[in-house]
Amino acid sequence: MQVPAPIEYERATSVEHAIALRSQLGDEARFIAGGHSLLPMMKLRLANPTHLIDINDLNELFYIREADSEVRIGAMARHRDLLDSELLARHFPIFRDAERVIADPTVRNRGTLGGSLCQADPSEDLSAVCTAVDASCVITSSDGQRVVPMHAFHVGPYETAVANNEMLTEIRIPLRPGGGSAYQKVERRAGDWAVVSAGAAVWMDAGIIVDGRVGLAAVGPNTTSIQPVAEALAGAAPNEDLYQRVGEIAAGNCSPETDGRGTAAYKAHLAAELTRRALRTAVARAQGQET
Amino acid sequence: MQVNMTVNGAEVSEEIEPRHLLVHFIRDQLGLTGTHWGCDTSNCGTCVVLIDGEPVKSCTQLAAMAGGHDVTTVEGLEVDGVLDPVQEGFMQCHGLQCGFCTPGMMLTARALLNADPNPSEDVIREAISGQICRCTGYSTIVRSIQWAANHETSVSLGSAS
Numbered sequence: 001m002q003v004p005a006p007i008e009y010e011r012a013t014s015v016e017h018a019i020a021l022r023s024q025l026g027d028e029a030r031f032i033a034g035g036h037s038l039l040p041m042m043k044l045r046l047a048n049p050t051h052l053i054d055i056n057d058l059n060e061l062f063y064i065r066e067a068d069s070e071v072r073i074g075a076m077a078r079h080r081d082l083l084d085s086e087l088l089a090r091h092f093p094i095f096r097d098a099e100r101v102i103a104d105p106t107v108r109n110r111g112t113l114g115g116s117l118c119q120a121d122p123s124e125d126l127s128a129v130c131t132a133v134d135a136s137c138v139i140t141s142s143d144g145q146r147v148v149p150m151h152a153f154h155v156g157p158y159e160t161a162v163a164n165n166e167m168l169t170e171i172r173i174p175l176r177p178g179g180g181s182a183y184q185k186v187e188r189r190a191g192d193w194a195v196v197s198a199g200a201a202v203w204m205d206a207g208i209i210v211d212g213r214v215g216l217a218a219v220g221p222n223t224t225s226i227q228p229v230a231e232a233l234a235g236a237a238p239n240e241d242l243y244q245r246v247g248e249i250a251a252g253n254c255s256p257e258t259d260g261r262g263t264a265a266y267k268a269h270l271a272a273e274l275t276r277r278a279l280r281t282a283v284a285r286a287q288g289q290e291t
Numbered sequence: 292m293q294v295n296m297t298v299n300g301a302e303v304s305e306e307i308e309p310r311h312l313l314v315h316f317i318r319d320q321l322g323l324t325g326t327h328w329g330c331d332t333s334n335c336g337t338c339v340v341l342i343d344g345e346p347v348k349s350c351t352q353l354a355a356m357a358g359g360h361d362v363t364t365v366e367g368l369e370v371d372g373v374l375d376p377v378q379e380g381f382m383q384c385h386g387l388q389c390g391f392c393t394p395g396m397m398l399t400a401r402a403l404l405n406a407d408p409n410p411s412e413d414v415i416r417e418a419i420s421g422q423i424c425r426c427t428g429y430s431t432i433v434r435s436i437q438w439a440a441n442h443e444t445s446v447s448l449g450s451a452s
Contacts, residue, residue, distance in 0.1 A: 002331045009292060009309035009355045032356070036333055039312075039351050043331070052309070054356055104421030106346045106399065107333055190420060191334075 002043035011054045015169060018055050019142055023165040025051045031167065032056075033076060034110035036103070037119045061114070061169060064088060073171045075114025079103070082113060082126075092133050092173060093285060094181035094199050098125045101183075104191040114168045120158050123193045123218040125185065127154065130171060131215030132199035133181055137161075138170035147172070150215075157221045176211075178204040180286025184274040185217075188261060194218040195261045198250065198274035200282040202233065209233050214246070214278070219271050220255035228253060229275075238283040246279060247272035294358045298323070299367030307354050314338045316354035317364055325365040325394050336422030339395035340364050346399045348421070365394035368401060376439040377401050386435030388426035395422050400436045409440055 010025075012018035022029055029051035032038055041047035055061070061076035064085045071091055073082070082088060083099035102108065102125050116126040117137065131150045139146050139162055148161050155161055162168055181201035185194050197217040203210045212233030214226055228249050236242050256267035284290040295304045298321060305320055317326045317340065326349060329335040333351040340349045341363040368375040377400045380386065387393045396419060403410055403418040410418070415436050416429070424432060 003312060003315070004310040004353075006308065007310050009353065011355075011358075032353075035353070035356065036348075036351050039353070040332060052353070054353075056356060103333075104336075105418055106336060106339060106348055106421035107351075109345050110347055110352070 004039065004042035005045065005048060007042075007049060008051045009054065010051060011057060013057060015058060015060060015140060015167065016142070018053055018058065019140065019165065019167050021051075021053045022167065023142065025053070027164045029053055029164075031118075033112040033115035034078065035115075036107050036111045037115060037121070055167075066091075066175070069175045071173045071175060073113055073173075075112065075117075075168045075170060077113045079108035079111045079113075079116075080105070083108065091175060091179065092181050092201070094129050094132060094183045094201060094282075097183035098129045098185070098197075098199065101185045101187065101191075102126070107191075113171060117153065117171070118160055118162060118168055120154050120156075120160050122157050122221050125183070125194060125197050125199075125217050128197055128199045128215030128217040129183060130173075132183075132201040132213050133173050134201070134211075134213060135171050135173045137168055138172060139166045140169040141166040145169070176203045178210065178286055180204070180282040180284065182278045182281035182285060184278045184281075186270055186274065193261075196256070196267050196270035196274055198271065198278045200275065200278035202238070202279070202282045202286050204238075204283070204286045207237060209236050209238055209283070212236075212279070212282075214250055214275050216250060216254055216271055216275070218256070218261075219267055220257070226250060226253045238279075243276040243279050247276040250275040292355065294355055296357050296359060297361045299363055309353065309355050311354045313340070313349040313352040313354045313357050313362075316357075317349060317362070320354075323364050323366050327391055327394055329391070330423075334423065335392070336395040336399070336419075337392050339398050339422065341398055341402055344402060344405065346395075346402045346421075363398065365397055368397060375401060376442045376444060377404065377436065379442065380435040380438035381432075384435040384438050385431045386427065387432075392422055392424040392426075396424065396432055400439060403436070404440055404443065408443060410436075412437070 030049040032052045061074035063074040082095050088095045137148045137153045183199045185197040199215045202212040214229045251268045251272035254271050256264045258264045314328050317323050327337040329337040331350050333348045338349045339346045377397050
């Protein structure tokens, strides 16, 4: 039988209350959102918080809305909300692509966007998604808010820029014209962690890619953001040669390891091929050819 | 700590350890052993209960987190001796063999039918994809849920709660 070690439990009633509790309880306290990553880790003693601060009552963090040329998503938006959101499907179909293959519907009823990003698991899909769409994270403390881009949000595996007296409260995605995005994942069985995933987003003008990004999952600790990919895409005309080259850049900039899900060579191959497929679909969507 | 919640329509107030998982609280403390405890890793889905009408894997929730919420276990499907159409469907269409996955399957089916009274086979298969059955090959489970969809009555949980 797997049970977490003894803990103290607090339930936050507002963002301010949650941050006050976190500041007061220190680095042995953790926020618990959906709990579908944290509780399994606690059962295995991979995470050993002394206090859990339950943030499931923070209704102010459950939204997905458009404001100031951004899509803004509250940190407590659940996987199911991201999957069902017409706003996201319209502007960033990459979310629906990814959410269809994250865990299963029952798990998606609980898991949250903020929890997924704060877990900072290198195999986690939504980090790759948020990287591709150029998202930023709003981190709130009692002193106010700071906005951190995705590449600076993840400090390392299971480590984020969120300090002990802070809380991730919102994810912002800029709305720019001519956008298209897509996600590709290979998994051993339905609902599993990725063998490799690739997300791509492009913004186009007059048939040229103005800006493009790729986020990878499960191919090493620091591959959510690949700068050479963005450099290769900027100003390029989309064609198969470009996809081929960008796939190779993606594969060359990741560091997969051989494990039960496949060999390093197979994963590098997937990183290249899934990058190409995601880019191809993202461009088609940006040109209105595919939804 | 003290936890208060509604379980199958009844108020419960119990002293618990904060680390206590909801599945163990339901089985060991409330004695409702219809909720099964399986993989313990949120994969198999036999521990599913409804929290405020939504299927949740109770091995991956603290009992404390359910405080203040409305929990329905498989025991809550039957009302005053009348089986839920989902239960009836599992009987009519041989929706179980060993029965281990059945409580999670039936509760997930109930939540599905409350949201979508006439689901397609694809929608049913997607809805139960967080549940593992090693006996039936799923075909009879899908048929059971279709049977329930065709025999819905006002007894169903959604209208009762």
